[in-house]
Amino acid sequence: xxxxxxxxxxxxxxxxxxxxxxxxxxxxxxxxxxxxxxxxxxxxxxxxxxxxxxxxxxxxxxxxxxxxxxxxxxxxxxxxxxxxxxxxxxxxxxxxxxxxxxxxxxxxxxxxxxxxxxxxxxxxxxxxxxxxxxxxxxxxxxxxxxxxxxxxxxxxxxxxxxxxxxxxxxxxxxxxxxxxxxxxxxxxxxxxxxxxxxxxxxxxxxxxxxxxxxxxxxxxxxxxxxxxxxxxxxxxxxxxxxx
Ligand SMILES: N[C@@H]1[C@@H](O)[C@H](O)[C@@H](COP(=O)(O)O)O[C@@H]1O
Numbered sequence: 001x002x003x004x005x006x007x008x009x010x011x012x013x014x015x016x017x018x019x020x021x022x023x024x025x026x027x028x029x030x031x032x033x034x035x036x037x038x039x040x041x042x043x044x045x046x047x048x049x050x051x052x053x054x055x056x057x058x059x060x061x062x063x064x065x066x067x068x069x070x071x072x073x074x075x076x077x078x079x080x081x082x083x084x085x086x087x088x089x090x091x092x093x094x095x096x097x098x099x100x101x102x103x104x105x106x107x108x109x110x111x112x113x114x115x116x117x118x119x120x121x122x123x124x125x126x127x128x129x130x131x132x133x134x135x136x137x138x139x140x141x142x143x144x145x146x147x148x149x150x151x152x153x154x155x156x157x158x159x160x161x162x163x164x165x166x167x168x169x170x171x172x173x174x175x176x177x178x179x180x181x182x183x184x185x186x187x188x189x190x191x192x193x194x195x196x197x198x199x200x201x202x203x204x205x206x207x208x209x210x211x212x213x214x215x216x217x218x219x220x221x222x223x224x225x226x227x228x229x230x231x232x233x234x235x236x237x238x239x240x241x242x243x
Contacts, residue, residue: 001223002230003210005243009198012232013042016130016196019230020047021056023128029060033129033187034088035140036065036080037165039196040130044088051092058094062123064116065101066131066140067181070154073105078168080104102152102180113152113180120152120186129190133197133205136160137218141181144217150183184222192228195220197237206233207240 006012020043023030034040050056065080072079077086081101089099100119106112120126131139136158142150143158156178166172187193197206205220209231214221223229 001210001226003243004230004232005238006232006234008234008236009042012196012198012234013040013046015232016040016043016194017046017050019194020128020130021050024056024058024061027127028057029062030127031062031064031123031125033126033131033182033190034063034065034084035130035132036067036083037132039132039198041087043130043196047088048091058092061094061098063089063094063099064120064126064182065099066129066187067179068102068104069176070104070109070178070180071176078174104176104180109154109178109180113154116180116182117152117186120182120189126190128192128194129187131187131193131195131220133195133202133209133220134161135164135201135205137205137208137220139184139187139195139220139223141179142184142187142219144219146184146216146219148184148188148216148222151186152180152182155179155181184219188222188226193223193226193230195223195229195231197231197233199234200236200239202233202237203240206231206237210241210243 068080074081102116103112141155162175166175169175208218209220
């Protein structure tokens, strides 16, 4: 794993944006894997700013998001589809029908998982996947104990994950109990992976990721077995390591 140590959230976001912008310029029809949560917001702002200032184009880009809450429709402000349009996609020149997110309101969630996985394959796989990391080491919504062989599937969210994400909802009761997420093996099939981490909250997770063994009890640990992972982490996220 290649580790880029940066000062703070701003530098993490700008460094990640620089890498992605270069990739999009050298391969305008790249397929990007996108993440939600607080971590990539600064990155997305930087991509929008660059698009507006320098005209980097996303017309030929396709995107796949990692996950979506079960039961939340695209017009629900807490759905990840809404987040993506609001935070990034709606501000770029990419057609929204080239951007894919699992459908959290599909009648048959299992069939939706199969459709999504097949779609990723049909489009030739993900070239560059952006990841955040959950405090318990989850990636996407793959909670501890998820088989490394998993494809896109329906998950029951850990109560710690529901609590961590409750800040976006008016009460914890509104946080969905289930989600659809790309599986660990779907993520590992990406050609390249860029994991971002900022702040003290992530210090334990980054410590476990860098110093721990590869185990399904800490989903992100599988990234050690990937050929092309870059971690961009700030001083606080790296504070438990020797870096
Ligand atoms: N499904 C998302 C993950 O993809 C994200 O990485 C994680 C961390 O979120 P944050 O970046 O807000 O700390 O939260 C959610 O559970």
